[in-house]
Amino acid sequence: xxxxxxxxxxxxxxxxxxxxxxxxxxxxxxxxxxxxxxxxxxxxxxxxxxxxxxxxxxxxxxxxxxxxxxxxxxxxxxxxxxxxxxxxxxxxxxxxxxxxxxxxxxxxxxxxxxxxxxxxxxxxxxxxxxxxxxxxxxxxxxxxxxxxxxxxxxxxxxxxxxxxxxxxxxxxx
Numbered sequence: 001x002x003x004x005x006x007x008x009x010x011x012x013x014x015x016x017x018x019x020x021x022x023x024x025x026x027x028x029x030x031x032x033x034x035x036x037x038x039x040x041x042x043x044x045x046x047x048x049x050x051x052x053x054x055x056x057x058x059x060x061x062x063x064x065x066x067x068x069x070x071x072x073x074x075x076x077x078x079x080x081x082x083x084x085x086x087x088x089x090x091x092x093x094x095x096x097x098x099x100x101x102x103x104x105x106x107x108x109x110x111x112x113x114x115x116x117x118x119x120x121x122x123x124x125x126x127x128x129x130x131x132x133x134x135x136x137x138x139x140x141x142x143x144x145x146x147x148x149x150x151x152x153x154x155x156x157x158x159x160x161x162x163x164x165x166x167x168x169x170x171x172x173x
Contacts, residue, residue, distance in 0.1 A: 026059040030150035033110070036060060037121060037142070040153065041103050044092070047128060048100035054089050061085045061153045062145065068157040100127040106137070107173055117144040122171045123158075137161045139171060 029039035043057035067088045073079045083091065095101070102125065109120040119142040124134035138160040145152045161167045 024055060026056050027150075029056065029060060030152070033117060033119075033144065033151060036144065036151045036153065037105060037108070037119070040142075040156075041105060041123070044096065045102040045104070045129075046096065046100070049097060050100075052089075052093060052096055054093070057089070058085055065153055066155045066157075068155065070157070070159045102126045102129050102131075107171060109171065115146045115148075117146075118142070119144065120171055122167060137167060139167060 026039070029035050039056060040060055043053040043060070046052055065085055067083045067085065068080055069083075070078065070080045103123050104126075106122040106124055108122070111118045119140070121140040121142055123138055123140055125136040125138075126134050138158055141155075141157040143154040143157075145154050159165065
């Protein structure tokens with residue numbers, strides 16, 4: 001009987017512990033645009049073997065958010081892929097942890113209208129924070145929404161730079 005009571009007590013405490021972990025306070029991340037974008041880059045970045053901050057990442061997006069990478073397919077044709085935040089996590093987590101991945105903002109251009117904001121966030125990507133040169137650069141086109149209480153990411157739509165598609169100087173300042 002004592003063991004049954006102990007097991008029952010342990011089962012009651014376990015959900016409370018899980019709920020406490022799920023309710024981490026990420027409110028500072030969504031107070032303003034600078035914090036939001038800093039959190040976006042921080043959540044996907046880390047050294048090889050380091051887990052990413054996916055709960056913090058999820059908190060940045062509206063439930064219907066979309067992440068849309070663009071590029072060329074095997075035939076050299078322009079293409080895109082549409083993902084929600086969960087699909088992005090499923091498609092990138094293993095790669096990021098196995099290889100290391102740091103993405104950081106080089107510059108930003110913002111356009112505001114009411115509660116809607118559009119950003120061109122020029123980024124660079126490295127495998128390790130210590131790497132001297134990035135292996136990739138590009139532009140994240142990010143749409144934001146403010147509901148009066150916080151900022152949300154609605155869409156991130158991005159393109160990598162290439163010889164055929166260099167980043168214009170005006171997006172590097």
